[in-house]
Amino acid sequence: MAPSLTDARELKAFVVDEGHGVKGLSELKIKTLPDLFIQPLEKRLDLSKVVPQESIPVIDMSNSEDPEVEERICDAAENWGFFQIVNHGVPVSVLEDVKEATHQFFALRADEKKKYLFKNSPTKNVRLVTSFIPEVDKVLEWKDYLSCFYVSDEEAMAFWPSICRDQVLEYMNKSESLIKRLLEVLMKRLGIPELNETNEPILMGSRRINLNYYPVCPNPELTVGVGGHSDVSTLTVLLQDETGGLYVRKLNSENWVHVPPIKGSLTINIGDALQIMSNGQYKSIEHHVVANGHENRISVPIFVNPRPSDLIGPLQEVVKTGEKGLYKQVLYSDYVKHFYRKSHNGKDTIDFAKV
Numbered sequence: 001m002a003p004s005l006t007d008a009r010e011l012k013a014f015v016v017d018e019g020h021g022v023k024g025l026s027e028l029k030i031k032t033l034p035d036l037f038i039q040p041l042e043k044r045l046d047l048s049k050v051v052p053q054e055s056i057p058v059i060d061m062s063n064s065e066d067p068e069v070e071e072r073i074c075d076a077a078e079n080w081g082f083f084q085i086v087n088h089g090v091p092v093s094v095l096e097d098v099k100e101a102t103h104q105f106f107a108l109r110a111d112e113k114k115k116y117l118f119k120n121s122p123t124k125n126v127r128l129v130t131s132f133i134p135e136v137d138k139v140l141e142w143k144d145y146l147s148c149f150y151v152s153d154e155e156a157m158a159f160w161p162s163i164c165r166d167q168v169l170e171y172m173n174k175s176e177s178l179i180k181r182l183l184e185v186l187m188k189r190l191g192i193p194e195l196n197e198t199n200e201p202i203l204m205g206s207r208r209i210n211l212n213y214y215p216v217c218p219n220p221e222l223t224v225g226v227g228g229h230s231d232v233s234t235l236t237v238l239l240q241d242e243t244g245g246l247y248v249r250k251l252n253s254e255n256w257v258h259v260p261p262i263k264g265s266l267t268i269n270i271g272d273a274l275q276i277m278s279n280g281q282y283k284s285i286e287h288h289v290v291a292n293g294h295e296n297r298i299s300v301p302i303f304v305n306p307r308p309s310d311l312i313g314p315l316q317e318v319v320k321t322g323e324k325g326l327y328k329q330v331l332y333s334d335y336v337k338h339f340y341r342k343s344h345n346g347k348d349t350i351d352f353a354k355v
C-alpha cells in the first residue's frame, strides 16, 4: 500500500524498512518531494559555484609504462584527487554487464530486495540501504545502494544476490591489475619502488563494492543524490552511466566541476586512507551527486582499502625525509566506523586522524 507522504515515520518505514527504497517512492509518480528528503540549503549543490569550462584530467592508460603517463597520474592525484581514465584494460563488456546487473538487482520486487536489508541479511558484509545511514541522517538522501564487502569468492557465492553476483565479481577481478598499476605509479613518486607483500595489503588488502541507484526525483533541486563527502578508501574506481551528475570540489576552492560521462571510461579518486598515508601529498577530494528529474542513474564504485585490522598513518618513506607527520596512526576499522557514525559533512572524517 502507498505510504502517507506527510507522515515521516510511515514514509521512512516504507522506504527504509520494507525494501521499497526511494526507487519504490519514485515509481509512485509522486509530484512533490516529501519533507523527509528536503535538504537544508548548505547541503545542496550551489550551481553558481560550478565552473563549466573546467574538468578533471582525462588520462589515456594504453601505455601506462610511459613516464609521461605516470607523471600525469601523480599530478592528477596531487592537484585534483580525481581523474578519468580511458584504455584502462578493463573490457567494456565487463562494465556493460555490471551496469545491466545493477539495473536487474534494483528491478527485483521489494519483498526480494528486503532480504538484503541489514536486519534480515545473514551476513553483515551485504546490506541494502537507502540514503547514507538512515538511522543517523536527519534528512534522507535520494539514493538506494547495495554494499558488498569482499571476503572470498565462497562467501560471495553464498551471500551476494545471485542476480548480480557474477558480474560484480568479474568487474572486481578484471580491475585488479589496473588497481595495482595505479598504486605502483603513485607509490613510485613517494619513493616506494614497488608493491610487495608488506605494503600491498595495507594499500589494497580489502575491497568494498557498492551498487548505487538514484531514481528519478520530483524537485531534484531540493535534495541530493549523495551529499558532499570524501571516500575513506585508499582509492576508488568508479563506473558511472551516461546520465551525469557527479561534481568534484576544486582543490582549496569553493568551486565545483562536473565529471562528464565518457563511454568506456572509469573515474579514479584518492580516498582519505591514501591522503593519510602520503601525509597529504595525494588529496582525497569532496564530491557530491545531484538528484535528477528525468533519468534513473546508476554508479558502481569499487572502494580499494587497507584491511580493517591495519594501522594506517603517514608512510615511513614519506616522513623519513624529516617531514612532519600530519596524521597519527589509527586503526583502519576505527576510522571506517567513525565515517559510518555520522551523516555526510564534506571532508570532516579526516579530522579523526589529524595530529
Ligand SMILES: COc1cc(/C=C/C(=O)SCCNC(=O)CCNC(=O)[C@H](O)C(C)(C)COP(=O)(O)OP(=O)(O)OC[C@H]2O[C@@H](n3cnc4c(N)ncnc43)[C@H](O)[C@@H]2OP(=O)(O)O)ccc1O
Residues within 6 Å of the ligand: 124, 127, 129, 131, 132, 133, 145, 147, 149, 206, 207, 208, 210, 226, 229, 230, 231, 232, 233, 271, 303, 305, 306, 307, 308, 332, 333, 334, 336, 337, 340, 341
Ligand atoms: C554508502 O554510501 C556511501 C559510501 C561511501 C563509502 C566510501 C568508502 O570509501 S567505503 C570503504 C570503506 N572501507 C571498508 O569497508 C573496508 C574496511 N572495512 C572495515 O573496516 C569493516 O568491515 C567495517 C566497515 C568497520 C565493519 O566492521 P565490522 O565490525 O566487521 O562490522 P559491523 O560491526 O557490522 O560494523 C561496524 C560499524 O560500521 C557500521 N557499518 C559498517 N558497514 C556499514 C555500511 N555499509 N553502511 C553503514 N554502516 C556500516 C555499522 O553500523 C557499525 O557501526 P556501530 O556504530 O554500530 O559500530 C561514500 C559515500 C556514500 O554515500
Ligand SMILES: O=C(O)CCC(=O)C(=O)O
Residues within 6 Å of the ligand: 210, 212, 226, 231, 238, 240, 246, 287, 288, 289, 298, 299, 301
Ligand atoms: O555516484 C557517483 O557518481 C559517486 C558515488 C560516490 O561518491 C560514492 O558512492 O562514494
Ligand SMILES: [Fe+2]
Residues within 6 Å of the ligand: 229, 230, 231, 287
Ligand atoms: Fe564517494
